[in-house]
Amino acid sequence: MGCQSENSIIKPGVSWNLAQNRKAIISDVRYKLKFDIPKDKIKPIAVEEFIDFKLSDLTNDVVLDFRQRADYIHSVTIKNKPVQYKVENQHIVIDASYFSKGQNSIFISFRAGDMSLNRNEEFLYTLFVPDRASTAIPCFDQPNLKARYSLTLIVPTDWTAIANGPIQSEKIINDKREIVFGETRPVSTYIFAFTAGKFKRVTQEISGRKMTMLHRETDLEKVARNKNEIFELHSRALSWMEKYTGIDYPYQKFDFALIPGFQYGGMEHPGAIFYKDVSLFLDLSATKNQYLSRAGLISHETAHMWFGDLVTMNWFDDVWTKEVFAGFMGSKIVNPSFPEVNHELRFLNNYSSAYTVDRSLGANEIRQPLDNLNMAGTLYGSIIYSKAPVVMKQLELLVGEKTFQKGMQIYLSNYAYENATWPDLIKILDNLSKEDLTAWSKVWVDEPDRPIVEYELLIDQDTLIQQLILKQSDPKKKKRIWMQHLKVRFGYDNDDLLFPVYLKSEEVKILEASGLRKPNYILPNGAGVGYGYFKMDSRSRSYLLENLPKINDSYLRGVIWLNLWDEMLYGNIKPIDMINLCIRALKTENDILNTQRILSRLNSTFWNFLSENQRAAKANQLESILRLHLNEATTVTNRSMYFRSLRSITITDNGYDWLKSIWMKNDSIKGLTLSERDYITIASELALRGKKDSQQILDSQLNQISNPDRKSRFKFIMASLSNDLDVRDNFFELIKKEENREVEPWVQSAVAYLHHPLRSKNSEKYILPSLELLEEIQRTGDIFFPARFINATLSGHQSANAKNIVNQFLKDHPNYTPALKLKILQAADNLFRASIIKD
Numbered sequence: 011m012g013c014q015s016e017n018s019i020i021k022p023g024v025s026w027n028l029a030q031n032r033k034a035i036i037s038d039v040r041y042k043l044k045f046d047i048p049k050d051k052i053k054p055i056a057v058e059e060f061i062d063f064k065l066s067d068l069t070n071d072v073v074l075d076f077r078q079r080a081d082y083i084h085s086v087t088i089k090n091k092p093v094q095y096k097v098e099n100q101h102i103v104i105d106a107s108y109f110s111k112g113q114n115s116i117f118i119s120f121r122a123g124d125m126s127l128n129r130n131e132e133f134l135y136t137l138f139v140p141d142r143a144s145t146a147i148p149c150f151d152q153p154n155l156k157a158r159y160s161l162t163l164i165v166p167t168d169w170t171a172i173a174n175g176p177i178q179s180e181k182i183i184n185d186k187r188e189i190v191f192g193e194t195r196p197v198s199t200y201i202f203a204f205t206a207g208k209f210k211r212v213t214q215e216i217s218g219r220k221m222t223m224l225h226r227e228t229d230l231e232k233v234a235r236n237k238n239e240i241f242e243l244h245s246r247a248l249s250w251m252e253k254y255t256g257i258d259y260p261y262q263k264f265d266f267a268l269i270p271g272f273q274y275g276g277m278e279h280p281g282a283i284f285y286k287d288v289s290l291f292l293d294l295s296a297t298k299n300q301y302l303s304r305a306g307l308i309s310h311e312t313a314h315m316w317f318g319d320l321v322t323m324n325w326f327d328d329v330w331t332k333e334v335f336a337g338f339m340g341s342k343i344v345n346p347s348f349p350e351v352n353h354e355l356r357f358l359n360n361y362s363s364a365y366t367v368d369r370s371l372g373a374n375e376i377r378q379p380l381d382n383l384n385m386a387g388t389l390y391g392s393i394i395y396s397k398a399p400v401v402m403k404q405l406e407l408l409v410g411e412k413t414f415q416k417g418m419q420i421y422l423s424n425y426a427y428e429n430a431t432w433p434d435l436i437k438i439l440d441n442l443s444k445e446d447l448t449a450w451s452k453v454w455v456d457e458p459d460r461p462i463v464e465y466e467l468l469i470d471q472d473t474l475i476q477q478l479i480l481k482q483s484d485p486k487k488k489k490r491i492w493m494q495h496l497k498v499r500f501g502y503d504n505d506d507l508l509f510p511v512y513l514k515s516e517e518v519k520i521l522e523a524s525g526l527r528k529p530n531y532i533l534p535n536g537a538g539v540g541y542g543y544f545k546m547d548s549r550s551r552s553y554l555l556e557n558l559p560k561i562n563d564s565y566l567r568g569v570i571w572l573n574l575w576d577e578m579l580y581g582n583i584k585p586i587d588m589i590n591l592c593i594r595a596l597k598t599e600n601d602i603l604n605t606q607r608i609l610s611r612l613n614s615t616f617w618n619f620l621s622e623n624q625r626a627a628k629a630n631q632l633e634s635i636l637r638l639h640l641n642e643a644t645t646v647t648n649r650s651m652y653f654r655s656l657r658s659i660t661i662t663d664n665g666y667d668w669l670k671s672i673w674m675k676n677d678s679i680k681g682l683t684l685s686e687r688d689y690i691t692i693a694s695e696l697a698l699r700g701k702k703d704s705q706q707i708l709d710s711q712l713n714q715i716s717n718p719d720r721k722s723r724f725k726f727i728m729a730s731l732s733n734d735l736d737v738r739d740n741f742f743e744l745i746k747k748e749e750n751r752e753v754e755p756w757v758q759s760a761v762a763y764l765h766h767p768l769r770s771k772n773s774e775k776y777i778l779p780s781l782e783l784l785e786e787i788q789r790t791g792d793i794f795f796p797a798r799f800i801n802a803t804l805s806g807h808q809s810a811n812a813k814n815i816v817n818q819f820l821k822d823h824p825n826y827t828p829a830l831k832l833k834i835l836q837a838a839d840n841l842f843r844a845s846i847i848k849d
């Protein structure tokens with residue numbers, strides 16, 4: 011009962027304390043839910059709910075989570091008698107005296123919260139990850155209180171539905187359709203799901219497995235073109251997973267729904283995966299990359315049925331485990347079907363994206379502490395999605411593929427339908443391997459940052475190597491050791507030499523190197539797998555800056571690009587030299603993945619690290635070179651890459667006129683059909699150049715847009731592009747209000763335009779109020795939005811003044827939310843570096 015110690019657990023959200031207390035005394039949870047869903051999306055949804063569970067201790071009150079107003083609850087009864095309850099801090103608290111040890115049952119009649127029910131005119135769907143089941147229904151909203159759900163939906167007669175469980179019966183009663191679903195296997199609240207509405211149902215059976223797809227696509231040809239492959243991909247992924255894990259598909263049935271406007275690519279609800287429709291229904295003009303992404307997405311979500319759904323993290327601090335395994339299995343399933351793609355080279359994208367965080371002052375660990383589920387959204391980011399896959403690949407290399415697979419099988423069968431922590435898995439692998447994985451995991455998973463790896467070279471008479479020592483150091487001087495297997499590369503004109511090194515201490519001497527001829531360059535991560543800042547000696551650096559385009563192996567070129575980019579950011583390569591290298595490299599590069607990387611480096615160096623004068627001096631040459639590549643490109647993908655790059659960096663008058671003539675359709679690009687979205691982007695870029703005709707271009711673009719969604723978007727962001735500072739000031743005031751931030755992708759684009767490098771002097775004044783807004787944005791926005799908002803705010807700035815504003819803000823707020831502080835420091839990394847990197 012309401013004693014002191016217990017008050018502390020009734021905070022808003024689900025605190026770790028509350029979750030721990032409940033896990034200790036509550037078990038065998040079953041929800042029986044009946045939703046009465048009216049046709050009109052404004053009308054309330056009435057729900058009747060039985061919560062059955064076992065209770066082993068009666069010391070404390072029973073606390074349910076429900077993030078709605080008290081008047082949403084119509085009644086709470088136990089054994090048919092109404093009970094007294096309190097509604098406080100997003101919880102329903104029921105006095106312990108109503109309960110007995112053992113089996114208990116609560117009945118609640120209430121109005122469902124709409125926030126995560128995504129109600130549209132003709133359909134609705136749940137999306138409860140990470141802690142939003144409790145916005146809709148009263149429940150124990152924590153991943154380790156898995157429950158069985160019996161769901162009944164009452165919907166308009168022309169609606170259909172899917173949910174986690176199989177449909178048991180369906181009938182029409184009083185002009186409504188009642189759909190009863192059978193009881194599910196144990197499932198966490200965040201993946202309990204249903205969707206209902208006017209959908210078309212398509213069912214196929216492949217190798218004895220029946221699957222149903224729900225969709226709303228009206229283009230029947232598009233459906234016909236895509237559907238067989240969509241079913242095939244699911245079927246193949248399921249069979250692959252069964253074979254790899256040794257465990258049959260763990261749920262009663264397998265369906266999926268393709269939903270317009272779905273927030274993510276896909277969400278892994280057991281037996282009822284939800285996808286964004288456009289990620290599976292591909293257009294005729296789809297690129298190879300889109301086919302690869304679709305196959306990857308389907309395999310990723312399917313792999314989650316085992317990794318994440320069957321075995322679930324105990325708490326969201328381990329959310330990365332399910333993501334990394336789904337990604338890992340996804341690649342294993344899909345890559346062999348796309349032999350023309352250099353998958354190793356593609357994997358390097360993970361390094362590049364993880365490094366943007368790990369080299370910043372806001373580096374976070376893979377496994378981050380989490381006190382309350384209402385902060386779970388801040389855990390997502392490049393470290394989870396990009397560093398974790400690198401670390402997992404290293405783990406597999408460390409223990410071997412067979413042992414790794416065996417460990418996974420034990421993990422899945424030991425914890426089936428339950429929860430596990432990362433240490434639980436490491437313990438299993440540790441028992442199977444001779445490596446000390448617990449120590450390994452401590453630095454790679456529980457610590458932020460990356461090692462600095464460099465070497466000490468002694469050379470005899472300027473030609474022969476006397477001694478080579480590989481060294482690692484801790485950027486924060488805490489003496490942490492990042493154990494990893496490396497292959498040190500000696501680059502010669504012809505055959506390179508590779509020396510395997512297990513760098514498990516501060517220094518390792520490479521004995522085989524003694525007596526060898528001095529190479530052109532030395533690369534400590536010569537096989538690419540290593541993770542860290544691999545600092546070059548000045549000779550290797552100059553050699554590669556000059557000769558990188560001549561290196562034959564495209565994967566190796568990709569690795570060297572990573573290293574050189576680091577060297578520029580640490581001030582060892584001048585931005586203008588980086589630009590010149592990009593220009594030379596584009597001439598000969600023949601792998602599209604590298605071309606893409608080079609263009610993105612070019613772009614970032616141009617806008618973030620060149621001074622205004624340098625940009626002006628370089629612009630003519632750059633624009634004409636990109637124009638040349640654009641004209642010579644032989645594929646749609648190449649043309650489109652060069653054009654996008656060009657429209658972003660164009661600043662000369664000539665370039666402007668050309669871009670405008672494309673926009674006015676007086677000119678065109680041979681072999682590239684521009685879409686409405688392209689024209690909108692061109693108009694926006696033109697307007698940013700601040701010429702006399704800028705407002706005219708914006709107005710006329712708005713008039714030309716035919717698609718209603720795109721029109722409302724453009725109407726919204728137009729003000730952020732205006733040449734008139736007052737208009738931009740007013741727009742900034744507008745988005746300070748929550749109701750004007752409803753469509754977050756629009757806000758993100760507009761904020762990036764407000765702070766575009768061409769406007770950065772005038773937009774410095776928005777930085778401080780934006781920082782002050784961030785905590786509110788975290789409370790009101792979707793999980794990815796705070797980081798995206800602050801990135802958009804800081805990405806266009808490089809002045810000392812902008813840097814001081816950020817630093818002063820952090821100084822003035824010493825007790826600022828730690829997770830958000832990291833996001834600010836991550837977003838500020840280029841800004842902080844820009845003033846250090848001298849031309």
Ligand SMILES: [Zn+2]
Binds near residue numbers: 310314333336
């Ligand atoms: Zn996932």
